[in-house]
Amino acid sequence: MADPSTYRPAPGEIPVEPGVYRFRDEHGRVIYVGKAKSLRPRLSSYFQDVSALHPRTQTMVTTAASVEWTVVATEVEALQLEYSWIKEYDPRFNVKYRDDKSYPYLAVTMGEEFPRVQVMRGAKRKGTRYFGPYAHAWAIRETVDLLLRVFPVRTCSSGVFRRAGQVGRPCLLGYIGKCSAPCVGRVTPEEHQALAEDFCDFMAGNTGRFVRRLEREMREASSELEFERAARLRDDIGALNRALEKSAVVLADATDADVFALAEDELEAAVQVFHVRGGRIRGQRGWVVEKVEDVGTDDLVEHLLQQVYGESPEAVPREVLVPALPRDSHEVAAWLEGLRGARVDLRVPQRGDKRALLETVERNAGQALNLHKTRRGGDLTTRSVALKELQDALDLPEAPLRIECYDVSNLQGTEVVASMVVFEDGLPRKSEYRRFAVRGTEGQDDTAWMNEVITRRFRRYLDERAEASDVEIAQGIDPETGRPQKFAYPPQLVVVDGGPPQVAAAARALSDLGIEEVSLVGLAKRLEEVWLPGDDHPVVLPRSSEGLYLLQRVRDEAHRFAITYHRQRRSRSMTTSALDSIPGLGPTRRTALLKHFGSLKKLKAADVEAVGQVAGIGPATAQAVVDALSAPSGAVPAVNLSTGEVLDD
Structure with a gap:
């Protein structure tokens, strides 16, 4: 990795005008292209203390070996030049939008003498009008089939078109009225061009005039007793309306x-x-x-x-x-x-x-x-590749078919909780998820909480294994319920959310319990580095690695599960706070009240008699609860629980 200070330009060398800059690596390849209203402050921001930069920016500046720039006159020119360079160099550190599939377009080759309607994919061509993209090619063909009744534009290939002209006989579409047959001279090039332009106008949204024209012609044909022609025009109007129905109206003002x-x-x-x-x-x-x-x-x-x-x-x-x-x-x-x-x-x-x-x-x-x-996560082959990559990269004795990940969540050291999520064969096993209310004392940090959680989980595993008295229990099955025991199965791999400190804390917990058969790693959020216990340097998996992607999914799921539990705890804490200030009402009776009524809202609606029916709540306490909850916000009265008398301030 290069030291950014080795190629940092002198401050006076960088201009203050708008421009576009390129970072190159040691082989001269462009790895990043950017633009700036003023080049000097933007480029200087890359050469501050590396530790203060975003992790991905750190990787970019340490991969680069040189920087160069081009001054332009305006910011719009900078935008244009930036796009041109990104397209030309395809830099690895720029965002690249790639289609998740190839989308078909309806194309009309207006640049040809006899324009052709067709389905096209790939690069755009000059002289061709495109409509779409559409989700499916069959949707285009259905629409075209309806419109050819009214706009019989050529749809055949150049070879078919030439052969029809040579033999003097049109193809089937020409005979059934869905092609004007310019190949045999039924229409002139100008007339066929006009048909293609009308087709494009209809596809561009100018639909009203065509429907109105056909309706007018249908009425005229009917008044002249040309009923066959009127019926044909009626069917043409129906075809146009069916084509319009295939695209939903979402904005009434004909917006583009x-x-x-x-x-x-x-x-x-x-x-x-x-x-x-x-x-x-x-x-x-x-x-x-x-x-x-x-x-x-x-x-x-x-x-x-x-x-x-x-x-x-x-x-x-x-x-x-x-x-x-x-x-x-x-x-x-x-x-x-x-x-x-x-x-x-x-x-x-x-x-x-x-x-x-x-x-x-x-x-x-x-x-x-x-x-x-x-x-990506559900593909069997991909999951197999991911597990094999983890086995090789982490030097595991076997593929980690069961992975457990742990994350700790807290709010400034309060309401500390932790989560355990389980992935088996690369897929989440939600029935095996567990959550912990951390019992650590105030002043502890993530490492102490992580140590506690790992200790509690694997101590339960050791206890359940020690209590196994027959084969069924030894296999992790509870003989009373027939279900798996909570902590019966040891994982092949434990993942903790964090870097070396969290990994060291988890390693101490496993060592203190004498557990050696479980592998341990940490996944740090900054550069997505994988840390092994006792190693001074991380294992860096390629960003395209399926193994890294699996670890990220496991880590993100543990974070989500921990955050969900933490929010539930906070919400429960805020709910019980309305009862905290009632003298003599301790945690046990508060819990009993909420469990009985289900929510604080229902408790507030209850009368003294209903509250008094809760186990452990006497008449004086029930009266105190009702008075406290019916008092205005912030005005909780003091109550003598022995007499039920409300005390004066």
Whole structure:
């Protein structure tokens, strides 16, 4: 790893103008591209104390061996140059949005003499108009099949088109009226071009005039007693209406907009975009991105817009609705306007139909992220690879088929709880999850709490094993219930959330209990480093490693489970606080009251007689409870529990 001070530019060398900069590694490869309103403060921020930088930024500056920059005239130019360099160099530390699948488009080759309608994927071509993307190719073909009744545009390949012209006979679509047969001269190139333009106008959202025209022609044919032609026009109107029904109306004002939303965690982000044209959803698209740099939602949005519209400048709509504005929103909007050649409204919708649509897209993004994680974690081959990678990287005697992870949660040293989650064969085993209310004294820290939790868990394991008097109990089965005992099974691998201090505390607990067959590691959040007991240096797994991904899932699940329990404890603590100030009402009777009534709200609605029916609550105490809970907030009266008399202040 390079020391950033070895390639740090002198402060006076860095200009203060806007510009774009590149970090290169020792082999000269560009590993990061960024832009700045002023290059000097931005670049100087990378060369502060390395320990003060974000972990991913630390990795970037220590991987780099040099930095260079280019000054530009405006911030919009910086945005354009940054996108060009990211596309050219594909830097490893920049966010890259990659499609989670290949999306098909409906394409019309307007650049040809006889335009063709077809389904296309991949890179965009000049002279071709695109509509979509669509979720499925069959959805495009269904729509095209309906529209060819009204707009009989050519759909055949160049080879079929040439052969039909040579033999002087059109294909089947020409005979059934779903192609105007320009191959045999039934229409002129100009007439066929006009048909293709009408098709594109309809797909772009200008649908009303075509339906109105057909209705007018149908009435005229009916009035002239041309009933067969009127019936044909009626069927054409029905085909157009069925095509319109396939795309839902979401905005009544015929808005053209792209609506973006993100769902993210510490490691990845899922992006969804709905393409709305003419008030209707014309397409949907999704990406999953791995966060390889320190970025917030605003930065993710900026990079997203760069990559989406940089590749397809003709696709920029009138409105771009996003969950958060980019940090340099005015410059990004100016860049989009330059691509579109007209005004672009870049904003966050606050209310109304557009806000509701954004929330719908956000739900889709959340589901996409969950689905991505589930698919990756649920694949049998992937799980097998992950377990094998962990066995090799951690030098384990066998693959860790059972992994237990522990996390501690507290609020400034109060309400300390811990969680234990279990993954078997790479999947969560929620029936084996356990939670702990830590009994440590005030002033202790994470290491002492971790030591206590590991000690309690494995002491129970040793006790249950020692009590085993027959084969069934020795196998971890409770003879009375027939269910597995709580702590009967030892894991092959214990994971603690933390670095060397937490690992050392857990190792001491296992050593004190004489347990040697269980392997132990810690996963530190900063650089996702894996720490082994007694090692001075961590095991660094590649970010693409399935083994690291499994450890991250286990750690995140333990954190979630601990936080959930901690919130429950805090909520319960706040609930009982209304009873704490009643003189003579101790913890046991408070618990009995809440257990009997189920909630503080129901207890407040109870009268003296109902409260007095609780075991251990006498008439004087019941009266004191009712008086205290019926008093105004902050005015809990003092009560003589022997007489029930309310004492004066």
